Amino acid sequence: MEGFLSLVMEPLREMLLKFRAFLPGFLAMLTIVVLGLFIAWLSKKILTKTLNALKFDSWCDRMGITALMRKGDLWAKPSEVTAAVIFWLLAAVSLMVGLNALNIQAIDNLVNKFFLYLPNVFSAVLILFVGYMVSGFLGRAVLIAVVNSGLGYAKLLSNSIRLLLSVLFLSMALEQLNVAPSIVISAFTIIFGGIVIALAVSFGVAGIETARKIIEGGKTEAEKHDKGDVEHL
Amino acid sequence: MADFYQTGIITTLHRLGNPSLERIEAELVEHAKARPVALVLPALYSEFEGKAMPGIIAELAKVRYINKIVLVLAKASEKEFANVGKLMSSIPYEVRIIHNDGKRIREIYGTFGRNGLDPGEDGKGRSAWLAYGYVIADGVCDVIALHDCDILTYSREMPARLCYPVVNPNLDYVFCKGFYSRVTDKMHGRVTRLLITPLVRSLRTLTKDHPFLTFLDSFRYPLSGEFCMTTDVARVNRIPSDWGLEVGALAEVYRNYSPRRICQVDIAETYEHKHQALSAEDPNKGLMKMTVDICKSVFRTLASEGVVFSDGFFKTLQAAYLRMAEDTIMKFEADAAINGLTFDRHEEAKAIEAFADGIGMAAQVFFENPMGTALIPNWNRVTSAIPGILDMLKKAVEEDNR
Numbered sequence: 001m002e003g004f005l006s007l008v009m010e011p012l013r014e015m016l017l018k019f020r021a022f023l024p025g026f027l028a029m030l031t032i033v034v035l036g037l038f039i040a041w042l043s044k045k046i047l048t049k050t051l052n053a054l055k056f057d058s059w060c061d062r063m064g065i066t067a068l069m070r071k072g073d074l075w076a077k078p079s080e081v082t083a084a085v086i087f088w089l090l091a092a093v094s095l096m097v098g099l100n101a102l103n104i105q106a107i108d109n110l111v112n113k114f115f116l117y118l119p120n121v122f123s124a125v126l127i128l129f130v131g132y133m134v135s136g137f138l139g140r141a142v143l144i145a146v147v148n149s150g151l152g153y154a155k156l157l158s159n160s161i162r163l164l165l166s167v168l169f170l171s172m173a174l175e176q177l178n179v180a181p182s183i184v185i186s187a188f189t190i191i192f193g194g195i196v197i198a199l200a201v202s203f204g205v206a207g208i209e210t211a212r213k214i215i216e217g218g219k220t221e222a223e224k225h226d227k228g229d230v231e232h233l
Numbered sequence: 234m235a236d237f238y239q240t241g242i243i244t245t246l247h248r249l250g251n252p253s254l255e256r257i258e259a260e261l262v263e264h265a266k267a268r269p270v271a272l273v274l275p276a277l278y279s280e281f282e283g284k285a286m287p288g289i290i291a292e293l294a295k296v297r298y299i300n301k302i303v304l305v306l307a308k309a310s311e312k313e314f315a316n317v318g319k320l321m322s323s324i325p326y327e328v329r330i331i332h333n334d335g336k337r338i339r340e341i342y343g344t345f346g347r348n349g350l351d352p353g354e355d356g357k358g359r360s361a362w363l364a365y366g367y368v369i370a371d372g373v374c375d376v377i378a379l380h381d382c383d384i385l386t387y388s389r390e391m392p393a394r395l396c397y398p399v400v401n402p403n404l405d406y407v408f409c410k411g412f413y414s415r416v417t418d419k420m421h422g423r424v425t426r427l428l429i430t431p432l433v434r435s436l437r438t439l440t441k442d443h444p445f446l447t448f449l450d451s452f453r454y455p456l457s458g459e460f461c462m463t464t465d466v467a468r469v470n471r472i473p474s475d476w477g478l479e480v481g482a483l484a485e486v487y488r489n490y491s492p493r494r495i496c497q498v499d500i501a502e503t504y505e506h507k508h509q510a511l512s513a514e515d516p517n518k519g520l521m522k523m524t525v526d527i528c529k530s531v532f533r534t535l536a537s538e539g540v541v542f543s544d545g546f547f548k549t550l551q552a553a554y555l556r557m558a559e560d561t562i563m564k565f566e567a568d569a570a571i572n573g574l575t576f577d578r579h580e581e582a583k584a585i586e587a588f589a590d591g592i593g594m595a596a597q598v599f600f601e602n603p604m605g606t607a608l609i610p611n612w613n614r615v616t617s618a619i620p621g622i623l624d625m626l627k628k629a630v631e632e633d634n635r
Contacts, residue, residue, distance in 0.1 A: 058347050066344065067621025070628050075340045 029098040035096015044087040051079035064136060091168075124173040131169025135162045167191060241451020244406070244496035246398060257393045261298035264400045266475040269300035271374035275360040278309035281317055285383045292389040292622060294324050298400075300374055301326065303367055305360035307333040318634070329630055331363060331391065337629035338363070339394050344625065349616050353474020357458075361478075362609050365467035367613055367630050370623035376400050378400040378461040380411070386616065391459065394500045399461045404496075408486045409499035410452055411459030416490040420565060424523055425456050427581060427622055429480075430590040431561050432528070435553035436535070439546065445538055448487045449531075452497055453474050455483060456527075459500060466490070476523040477530025484534040493616070520584075524591030532599045547596040551589055558585040 051057070060066045060078035069078065076084075096111045139162035146154035171188040175181050235245050261270075272293070280286050287530050293302065302324060306317055314332045321328045333337055333355070341363075345352055352359045361379060368374050391411070399404040415421040430450075437446045449455060456479045462470075469489055473481035486495060538540060562581050569576035599605070616620055 005382070057344075061344055061348055061622075063617045064621050067625055070621075070625040073632055074626070075337050077340070077630070079345070 003078075005090065018037055025102045028101040033094055033099035033103055036097065039092055040087045040090035040094065043090055044083045047086055048083040051082060051160070055083070068132070120176055120178065124176040127169055127173045127176060131165065135165035138162075138165060152166070164192075239540060240453060242447060242492045243451045244398075244493075245451075245453070246394075246409075246496055246498040248394075248499040248502070250630060252394075254390050254393060257397055258264045258296070258298060258389075261393060261396060261400055264402060265300065265376075266297040266378050268400050268402070269374040270298060270376045270378060270396055270400060271371075272299050273302055273361060273368070273377055274302060274304045274377040274382050275307070275357045275364070275379070276304055277307050278313045278317065279383045281313075283383065284321075286389065289382060289384065289387045290320060290323060292387055293392075295526065296389050297394070299326060299378075301368075302328045303331065303364045303372070304328065305331045305333060305364045307355060307360055309334060311335070312316060314633075317477050330635055331360075331367060331630055332633050333360060333363070335629075335633055336619065337633055341622075341626055341629055344619060344622065345615070350610050350615055352567055353606070356473055356474055356478075358472055358474035358478040358609060362474075363626070364474060365464075366615070366623065366626050367614055369464060369468055370627040372472060374466050375460065377467050378459075379462060380459040383580060386501065387463045388501070391500045395459055397460045398496050399463060405494070406496045407463050407490055407494045408496075409461045410455070410483070410495075410497045412452070412454035412458070412497050413501040414503060416503060416572075416574065417633040419577075420569060422454070422456075423581075423584050424527070424588075425454055427558055427561060427584050428524055428591075429455055429527065431557035432531070432550075432554055432588075432592065435550055435557050436531070438553060439550060440535070440540055443535065443538065443540060445484065445487055445534060448492060449480070449483060451492075452483065454497075455480060455571045461485075468612045471611045473526070473530055474608070474609050475530075475606065478528035480527050480530045481534070484530070484618065485608075521587060521591055522596075524588050525595045528592050528595030529536050529605055532595065533603070533605050536603060537598075542596075542599065544600075547593070549591055550596075554592060555585065555589050558588070573589075 039089065039204050056079045057066070057077050066078055069075075070082065092114075096114050099107045100111045139158045141152055142161045143158035167188070171184050174184045235247060239245050260422060274289075293299070294368070301319070304317070304321065306314060309317065309332065311332075314330065314335065317330055321330065342352065352362060364379075365377060368377055376396060376399050378392055378399075380391065380395065390573070395411050398409040400402050420426065433446050433450045433609055437443065438451065439447060460482070466486065470482065470485040472485060505519070532542060557598065558583075562578060562585065564580060566576050568574075579634070612623075619625075
């Protein structure tokens with residue numbers, strides 16, 4: 001009888017011991033997560049007020065960032081979206097730190113990987129932001145230059161430049177995030193290579209006559225100079 | 234039958250003989266290939282529950298020259314918006330419904346607000362202005378026609394005659410205003426008959442026929458909510474967002490275009506729509522609000538043209554208006570008598586007294602704030618302030634209609 005009782009009680013006793021060992025870590029995790037969520041919520045509120053005071057939404061409207069968001073059917077204010085992103089980032093960080101408090105090997109590895117990956121995310125966001133500005137700036141510059149030179153297809157050229165630069169910076173961001181890097185690099189090489197070859201072929205074919213005129217014009221000028229310097233009406 | 238007298242300094246297109254609707258529509262179908270037409274309909278949801286709207290939808294379904302209908306729906310929930318979509322689905326060509334109270338359009342208005350652009354209070358002016366923006370963003374239509382959605386006597390002859398002068402390249406008007414007689418068993422249109430006409434003529438006397446007043450007096454029904462214009466006019470015009478919309482729109486057209494390119498057209502044998510109560514005691518509602526807003530719009534336009542207003546001027550104006558309006562009553566009484574119409578002289582006189590008070594109130598408001606409520610900025614200014622706004626507006630409407 002005693003043997004039977006000890007067989008029943010022993011696993012329960014072990015479970016209780018394990019639970020007692022686990023409980024402080026679990027409570028620490030809950031505390032960290034709740035505190036982290038509160039800090040994230042507070043940061044969101046402060047950031048929203050700060051961005052409103054700085055007229056961030058109005059700046060985004062003029063820079064075209066709002067228009068980009070609307071193209072993606074995102075209709076919140078840019079300040080709200082920014083604050084929401086910061087909130088969820090802080091919430092994710094607090095969750096990771098909280099999980100770390102459990103002292104479980106597998107979770108520790110996951111948390112380490114998460115924190116090691118964060119800088120890649122930041123640099124990818126920075127690349128996309130800079131890329132958007134640069135492509136917008138160069139696209140506008142090309143538009144103005146082509147319009148001023150009187151050539152046709154100004155808008156087509158400007159949009160093409162903008163698209164090509166967007167593809168370039170998007171590829172850089174994806175490569176930074178380590179999202180199928182070999183596929184991204186191959187796809188980028190094929191697309192850009194294809195565009196360059198197409199431009200070369202089309203310029204070569206279309207420019208044959210022009211090239212001939214330039215060469216023949218150069219020959220005629222050279223012959224004129226050989227005949228002597230005296231010219232008269 | 235109407236006469237063929239040309240009134241004032243703009244062209245008047247009469248209804249002469251028995252004009253064939255089929256011929257007008259056939260020509261419009263042909264011309265609209267080069268000059269596509271958008272029909273803008275500012276509407277409240279309550280109008281879809283009324284008697285007029287089903288008739289309007291049935292008539293518009295038979296029209297073949299309109300490229301797109303842009304209906305601006307105000308005071309409607311999501312469910313009501315979906316309901317309107319179903320009701321308009323019987324129209325065989327493109328219909329886009331701008332959900333004024335939807336989250337996307339509300340965010341568009343928010344974008345205007347935070348960039349210092351005020352499209353005014355919720356109302357017909359703002360709704361029409363937003364619809365113009367969508368048509369400009371769409372880039373397809375060259376002509377915009379607009380009419381109300383509470384017309385009980387609607388027929389497709391109305392939009393046909395309204396669009397014809399602007400769509401026909403041989404006529405090539407940039408702006409066309411509809412006019413009609415609002416007669417049932419009695420004369421309606423008190424504000425036009427008893428306020429606008431006597432007021433404008435009194436002002437003409439006091440300002441020695443100021444050109445703007447001569448222009449305004451040329452219109453047979455200046456408060457008509459039916460007009461047609463080119464998209465360029467919609468792009469540059471600034472309009473009031475209150476009841477001064479019609480007069481303010483005419484003022485902008487006067488400032489920006491030659492009277493030779495403006496016309497008015499007889500669009501209906503008879504026209505019947507909702508009537509507003511006089512509400513003589515309350516300047517914030519009914520015809521009194523309309524009176525005050527219209528007078529403010531006229532005064533501010535004249536002030537911007539260099540006319541100097543003083544206390545004595547307004548006192549003289551009120552006296553001149555009362556006299557002119559009383560004479561006008563006599564004329565309408567004679568007109569009603571010969572045509573067998575009911576005419577309540579006492580009611581007409583009460584209306585005139587209320588309108589005279591309205592002129593006084595408008596003068597008071599004008600003195601307190603000569604600049605007044607700013608006009609809605611034109612779309613050229615808006616796109617300069619927010620470069621991607623037209624794309625955003627188009628995207629919002631397309632997503633709402635998906």
